Amino acid sequence: MSIQKKSLLSGLNATKKAIVASSTTQPTVNAPISARVQPRVRARVAARVAAKVTARVAAKVAARKK
Secondary structure: OOHHHHHHHHHHHHHHHHHHHHOOOOOOOOHHHHHHHHHHHHHHHHHHHHHHHHHHHHHHHHHHHO
16 A cells, blocks of 8 residues: 555544544433433443343352362
């Protein structure tokens, strides 16, 4: 690949990264709906994380006993 192509590609990548970093538009949700949904989502995520951590700890403990 020629130097010009590499330079052009790196310039395009830098531009993409700058656009992504500068774009702050996120979809918004109505505040009352968000207030109802967020606690449920947090509870689900916490439950999943706890289950995964418990499983990993149990697996490591079982592996050490062998």
